Amino acid sequence: DAKTTQPTSMDCAEGRAANLPCNHSTISGNEYVYWYRQIHSQGPQYIIHGLKNNETNEMASLIITEDRKSSTLILPHATLRDTAVYYCIVREAAGNKLTFGGGTRVLVKP
Amino acid sequence: GAGVSQSPRYKVTKRGQDVALRCDPISGHVSLYWYRQALGQGPEFLTYFNYEAQQDKSGLPNDRFSAERPEGSISTLTIQRTEQRDSAMYRCASSLEAGTGLGKLFFGSGTQLSVL
Numbered sequence: 021d022a023k024t025t026q027p028t029s030m031d032c033a034e035g036r037a038a039n040l041p042c043n044h045s046t047i048s049g050n051e052y053v054y055w056y057r058q059i060h061s062q063g064p065q066y067i068i069h070g071l072k073n074n075e076t077n078e079m080a081s082l083i084i085t086e087d088r089k090s091s092t093l094i095l096p097h098a099t100l101r102d103t104a105v106y107y108c109i110v111r112e113a114a115g116n117k118l119t120f121g122g123g124t125r126v127l128v129k130p
Numbered sequence: 131g132a133g134v135s136q137s138p139r140y141k142v143t144k145r146g147q148d149v150a151l152r153c154d155p156i157s158g159h160v161s162l163y164w165y166r167q168a169l170g171q172g173p174e175f176l177t178y179f180n181y182e183a184q185q186d187k188s189g190l191p192n193d194r195f196s197a198e199r200p201e202g203s204i205s206t207l208t209i210q211r212t213e214q215r216d217s218a219m220y221r222c223a224s225s226l227e228a229g230t231g232l233g234k235l236f237f238g239s240g241t242q243l244s245v246l
Contacts, residue, residue, distance in 0.1 A: 056235075063134075063221055063237025064173060107172060116161055116225075117186055118235060120172035 024108045029125040032102075038095040040124055042108030045089040051110045053084060054118065055093045059104040064120070067093065067106075098128045132156075134238035136222050142244045143212055151207045151241045155224030162205050163223040163235060164197055173221055179205060212245045219243075 025043040032038040044053065054069040068075055068082045070091075075082045081094040095102055107123040135154040143149050155162050161180050165173035175189040181202040190196070194212075199205040209216055219242050223235040 061219075061240075063223070063239060064235070065237070066234045069234075105172075116163075116178055116180070117175050117189075118163075119175060120165075123172055 024110055024121055026106075026108050026121065026124045028122065029127070032095075032098045032126060032128045034100060034128050034130050035097055038098040038102065038126065038128070040093040040095075040106050040108075040126065041090065042093070043090045044108070044110045047088050047110050048112075051112050053082065053088075053091050054109045054111060055080070055082065056107045056109065056118075056120070057102075057104040058107070058123070059101075064107065100128050100130065102126065103128045134222055134224050134236055136220075136238040136241050138241060139239065140242045140244075142246065144246050145213060146211055148208065148210045149212055149243065151209075151220050151222075151243070153205045153207070153222030153224075153238060155203065155205070155222070156226075156236055159224035159226050159236075160202075161225045161227070162199055163225075164205070164207050165221045165223065166218045167221060167240070168218050176207070209243075212243075214245045217243055217245045 052069050052071050055067040056064040057067055058064045067079050068077055070082045070084055084091045105123040105125050107120050109118050137152045163178040164176040167173045177187040177190055177197050178185055179199040182199050194210045197207045219240045221237055221240040223237040225235045
C-alpha cells in the first residue's frame with residue numbers, strides 16, 4: 021500500500037473549518053483514501069473514504085485532487101470534541117489490511 | 131453485541147508468563163483484525179482473519195505471538211513467554227465485509243498489557 025505524509029500537528033479554532041492535508045504521491049489507481057481518527061485513548065474511528073470523487077458524510081468532507089496525489093479532510097465546524105489524532109491511509113479495495121502512519125494531532129482551541 | 135468487546139481491559143503479567151487476549155467482534159462481522167499500539171504511535175497491524183481463516187499474519191513480530199479464530203467469531207491473541215517490550219495496547223477490530231471490503235473497521239477499547 022502507498023505511504024502517506026501528514027503534518028505532525030495542527031491547531032484549529034472552534035467553530036471554524038479544519039482542513040487536514042495528506043500527501044499520497046505514490047498512490048495507484050486501485051487504492052482508496054481512508055480517514056480515521058483516534059480520540060484520546062479510544063480505538064480509531066472511521067470517518068470517510070474515497071477513490072477519486074469528492075465525498076461528504078455527516079462527519080466530514082473529503083477532497084481528492086484530480087491527480088489523486090493528495091487529499092484534504094475537511095471538518096466543517098470544528099468542535100472541542102474533534103480534538104484527536106487523524107490518520108490518512110491509502111489501501112487497495114481488495115486488500116484488507118489498514119496500515120496506520122503517525123497521523124496528525126489536531127487540537128481544537130476555544 | 132453492540133460493539134467490539136475485548137477482555138481483559140487491563141492485564142499485568144510477569145516476564146516469561148503466557149497471556150491470552152480475547153476479542154468478541156460485532157455479530158455477523160466477517161473480518162477480524164488485531165493491532166497493537168505503543169503510547170504516542172499509530173496502531174501497528176498484527177494479523178487478520180476472514181471467518182476462521184487467518185489471511186495475513188505478516189505483522190506478528192515473532193513466533194511467540196499467535197492468534198486464532200476457530201469458529202469464525204471470537205478470537206484469541208496469545209503471547210508466549212512475554213517480554214517487557216510486549217507491553218502495549220492491543221486492539222481488535224472487525225468489519226462486515228471480506229475480500230472487497232471497504233475498509234470500515236470498528237475498533238474495540240483494547241487490552242492494555244503491562245509486562246513487569
